[in-house]
Amino acid sequence: MFEQLGLIGCGLMGGSFALALKKAGLVKRVVGYSRSPSTTERARLMGVIDVEAPSALLAVSGADIVLVAVPVAASEATFKAIKHMVTPKMLIMDVGSTKSDVVQAAARGLREQVGSFVPAHPIAGKELAGVDNADADLYNGKQVILTPTEKTLPSHTQRAAEVWSALGCKVVNMTPESHDAAFAAVSHLPHMLAFTLMNSVAGQLRGQEFMKLAGPGFRDFTRIAASDPLVWRDILLANRAELLAQSQNFRDQLALFEAAMQAADPQMLDALITQASATRSNWRMNQLP
Amino acid sequence: MFEQLGLIGCGLMGGSFALALKKAGLVKRVVGYSRSPSTTERARLMGVIDVEAPSALLAVSGADIVLVAVPVAASEATFKAIKHMVTPKMLIMDVGSTKSDVVQAAARGLREQVGSFVPAHPIAGKELAGVDNADADLYNGKQVILTPTEKTLPSHTQRAAEVWSALGCKVVNMTPESHDAAFAAVSHLPHMLAFTLMNSVAGQLRGQEFMKLAGPGFRDFTRIAASDPLVWRDILLANRAELLAQSQNFRDQLALFEAAMQAADPQMLDALITQASATRSNWRMNQLP
Numbered sequence: 001m002f003e004q005l006g007l008i009g010c011g012l013m014g015g016s017f018a019l020a021l022k023k024a025g026l027v028k029r030v031v032g033y034s035r036s037p038s039t040t041e042r043a044r045l046m047g048v049i050d051v052e053a054p055s056a057l058l059a060v061s062g063a064d065i066v067l068v069a070v071p072v073a074a075s076e077a078t079f080k081a082i083k084h085m086v087t088p089k090m091l092i093m094d095v096g097s098t099k100s101d102v103v104q105a106a107a108r109g110l111r112e113q114v115g116s117f118v119p120a121h122p123i124a125g126k127e128l129a130g131v132d133n134a135d136a137d138l139y140n141g142k143q144v145i146l147t148p149t150e151k152t153l154p155s156h157t158q159r160a161a162e163v164w165s166a167l168g169c170k171v172v173n174m175t176p177e178s179h180d181a182a183f184a185a186v187s188h189l190p191h192m193l194a195f196t197l198m199n200s201v202a203g204q205l206r207g208q209e210f211m212k213l214a215g216p217g218f219r220d221f222t223r224i225a226a227s228d229p230l231v232w233r234d235i236l237l238a239n240r241a242e243l244l245a246q247s248q249n250f251r252d253q254l255a256l257f258e259a260a261m262q263a264a265d266p267q268m269l270d271a272l273i274t275q276a277s278a279t280r281s282n283w284r285m286n287q288l289p
Numbered sequence: 290m291f292e293q294l295g296l297i298g299c300g301l302m303g304g305s306f307a308l309a310l311k312k313a314g315l316v317k318r319v320v321g322y323s324r325s326p327s328t329t330e331r332a333r334l335m336g337v338i339d340v341e342a343p344s345a346l347l348a349v350s351g352a353d354i355v356l357v358a359v360p361v362a363a364s365e366a367t368f369k370a371i372k373h374m375v376t377p378k379m380l381i382m383d384v385g386s387t388k389s390d391v392v393q394a395a396a397r398g399l400r401e402q403v404g405s406f407v408p409a410h411p412i413a414g415k416e417l418a419g420v421d422n423a424d425a426d427l428y429n430g431k432q433v434i435l436t437p438t439e440k441t442l443p444s445h446t447q448r449a450a451e452v453w454s455a456l457g458c459k460v461v462n463m464t465p466e467s468h469d470a471a472f473a474a475v476s477h478l479p480h481m482l483a484f485t486l487m488n489s490v491a492g493q494l495r496g497q498e499f500m501k502l503a504g505p506g507f508r509d510f511t512r513i514a515a516s517d518p519l520v521w522r523d524i525l526l527a528n529r530a531e532l533l534a535q536s537q538n539f540r541d542q543l544a545l546f547e548a549a550m551q552a553a554d555p556q557m558l559d560a561l562i563t564q565a566s567a568t569r570s571n572w573r574m575n576q577l578p
Contacts, residue, residue, distance in 0.1 A: 123504035127569075142504065172502070185490050186503035190510040192546050193482055195565035200535070200542040201474050202568045211572055213461070214475035215412035215431065218574075220509040221479040225569040229562040233555055236562075240550040246489070247547055251540070253489040257481055258536055261529040266522055273518040273525075276484035279491045280416075280515040283500055285508050 001025070006063030007032040008056045008078055010043035012126060013095045014069030015134030018048050020167045023136040033059035034131075035070075043131045060085040065093075065163070072096040072105075073234040079109025079117075086113040091156050091163075093120040097183065097231075098238040099147040099176035107151070115153040118160040119176065121145045121183075122169065127226035140168035143286055147176040170286060184242035189250060191232055192243065194225035290314070295352030296321040297345045297367055299332035301415060302384045303358030304423030307337050309456045312425040322348035323420075324359075332420045349374040354382075354452070361385040361394075362523040368398025368406075375402040380445050380452075382409040386472065386520075387527040388436040388465035396440070404442040407449040408465065410434045410472075411458065416515035429457035432575055436465040459575060473531035478539060480521055481532065483514035 005021060007014050010032045021027040032049030033056050034040040043049045053059035060066050060082040068078050075096065086092065092110075096102045099119050106117045124142040126133055144164040148157040161171045174182075201207045211218075236243060260268040294310055296303050299321045310316040321338030322345050323329040332338045342348035349355050349371040357367050364385065375381065381399075385391045388408050395406045413431040415422055433453040437446040450460040463471075490496045500507075525532060549557040 123502065125504075125506065143502065145502065181495070182499040182502050185493065185496070185499045186507045189489075190486060190507055193486065193543075194510060194569075195562050196539060196542045196546055197479060197482065198565035198568045199545075199561060200478075200539045202564070203542070204474065204538070206470070207474070210471040210474045213412065213432065213434065213471050214572075215414075215574065217414065217513045218475045218479055220512050221483060222569050222572075223509050224506045225565050227566060229559060229566050232562050232566075233559045236546075236550060236558060237553060237555060240553065244547060244550055247543065249493070250485060250489045251543070253485045253492070254482075254536065254540070256488075257485055257525075258533060261525060261533055264526060264529065266526060269525060270518060270522045272488060273484050273521050275491070276487035276514050277516060277518045277521075279487045280483075280511050283503075283511075285504065 002027045002065045004028065004063045004065070005030045006053075006060040006066040007049060007069065008059055008067070008082070009069035010034040010039050010049060010131050011069060012129050012131070012133050012138075013122070014067055015043060015046075015048045015131040016124075016136065016138035017067050017069065017095070018043075019134055019136035020139055021163075024166055026163065026166060027065070031059050031061075031063065039131055043134075046131060046134070048131055048134055056081040057085055060090075063090060065091045068092065068094040071231050071234045072098050072102055072238050075102050076105035076109045079106050083110055083113060086110060086116055088113070088116060088153070090116050091159050092117045093160055095120060095122055097121060097187065097235045099145075099179040101238040103147065103149055103176045114151050116156060118152055118156050119147040119149075120160060120164070121147070121179065122164070125227070127223055129228040129231070139164070141286070142169055144169040144171050145179055146171060146173050147179050148173065149176070180239050180242050184239050184246045188235060188239055188243045189246040191224050191227060192236060192247065193250070194222050195232075198222060198225045291316045291354045293317065293352045293354070294319045295342075295349040295355040296338060296358065297348055297356070297371070298358035299323040299328050299338060299420050300358060301418050301420070301422050301427075302411070303356055304332060304335075304337045304420040305413075305425065305427035306356050306358065306384070307332075308423055308425035309428055310452075313455050315452065315455060316354070320348050320350075320352065328420055335420060335423070337420055337423055345370040346374055349379075352379060354380045357381065357383040360520050360523045361387050361391055361527050364391050365394035365398045368395050372399055372402060375399060375405055377402070377405060377442070379405050380448050381406045382449055384409060384411055386410060386476065386524045388434075388468040390527040392436065392438055392465045403440050405445060407441055407445050408436040408438075409449060409453070410436070410468065411453070414516070416512055418517040418520070428453070430575070431458055433458040433460050434468055435460060435462050436468050437462065438465070469528050469531050473528050473535045477524060477528055477532045478535040480513050480516060481525060481536065482539070483511050484521075487511060487514045
């Protein structure tokens with residue numbers, strides 16, 4: 001049980017964490033801060049937070065647990081802003097979709113207090129951003145990746161795991177580098193491809209007409225293309241080396257499909273699709289490594 | 290009200306059509322044929338069809354409505370097989386995802402009886418193929434594209450529209466060529482990209498490990514990659530000219546993302562993602578043209 005959550009960033013991810021902690025009875029009071037005062041006020045009116053803080057520093061003051069839920073590029077500035085209120089007993093986590101850059105930002109921003117920070121990435125989200133879409137059950141049944149470093153206090157890593165487990169999550173520990181390599185492949189690349197498909201179709205002369213005909217396959221394939229642009233701009237940039245490597249790998253595989261079609265080769269096309277279909281049919285979400 | 294549906298191909302699409310007609314009280318009797326006798330038997334045991342026919346020709350005998358629900362590459366052989374039982378009063382439809390090739394197959398296979406054939410593409414499906422997944426509500430609320438030609442009897446086109454409307458579908462008429470251009474962009478390309486992503490990830494050294502971490506975004510993006518390989522091999526081949534053009538267009542758009550990341554250009558990346566996100570956020574399924 002925590003006395004006070006300091007929430008920095010009252011959007012979808014942060015708001016959902018506050019609601020989940022409250023629902024689980026794990027926190028007495030939530031003090032929240034968002035860059036936009038209207039968001040902070042909205043979060044209070046919705047009951048996501050109890051008290052509005054006028055700064056990130058004051059949101060952290062007196063907290064025993066802190067969640068930094070801002071776009072990853074804002075991490076370093078946020079850590080710097082709160083450093084003077086951070087204590088060794090305070091558990092600080094983030095929810096960023098990239099981890100190497102956040103770990104570096106924490107080292108630069110929190111300096112000697114970096115041991116309090118446990119880097120976290122809950123594998124959950126919605127294409128609808130903002131506190132209005134916050135959901136106490138967003139994290140339930142999902143995986144959370146923790147990427148502690150040698151500087152992270154092991155007792156904090158343990159408590160972080162306990163918090164997420166209490167919210168119904170499966171907790172996996174890995175290095176920031178392994179995390180970023182994996183999520184370039186299974187999350188960042190799919191987002192970039194979904195964005196690309198929307199621009200590719202909409203940019204055509206008859207694109208609007210085509211899209212009116214699209215069905216459930218298009219709907220599901222492109223769902224993630226509606227994600228928050230600023231959040232995803234930062235993620236793609238933060239992990240661009242891994243993502244560019246994945247994109248090249250994807251292009252090479254796409255060339256195989258194109259070659260099979262140019263040659264009108266049913267055997268080759270059959271082999272490519274059968275492999276893909278079998279892989280997807282055997283995949284299940286939330287299998288632990 | 291029809292006396293008898295002749296169903297050729299008792300899989301997901303055909304079986305769902307039979308169940309939907311029955312549920313709507315639009316047919317008295319369904320005579321079914323599948324290439325695999327065990328599928329035909331299973332369809333009868335499930336109540337999808339009432340009578341098993343030993344051939345496509347005998348499934349059509351005595352029918353006043355016929356649905357050809359086979360992989361598109363099998364269309365011509367099917368039309369040839371049933372031609373001698375086709376009458377001018379018989380309404381024949383298909384459910385193929387490509388239309389130019391099916392129209393040509395019907396002209397060659399049905400010859401002077403081609404006026405009975407109304408090419409149809411219901412925009413519905415599941416990644417789970419086979420009669421076991423047949424569903425009386427699969428088509429309800431979906432769009433159906435009809436692509437009649439100058440040879441199609443207008444009275445048949447009218448009746449085809451009435452049948453699908455009675456199943457809860459929105460009916461749209463267009464040319465086979467326009468259909469194939471549109472679906473290359475909004476269906477066939479997304480399928481090829483989803484297949485490619487699965488092969489791209491699974492083919493990596495740590496691909497299996499990466500996929501265990503994947504979440505809801507990956508799940509939805511790749512759902513269509515589990516589609517039936519033979520069905521989709523035929524679709525991609527049948528529409529390969531349009532699809533290759535769409536694939537090239539996609540590559541050009543992907544290159545813009547890669548350039549923005551290589552240059553670490555937040556403005557350009559922001560512009561690309563904002564455009565994609567706005568397009569997807571404004572899109573709604575089943576807007577009629």
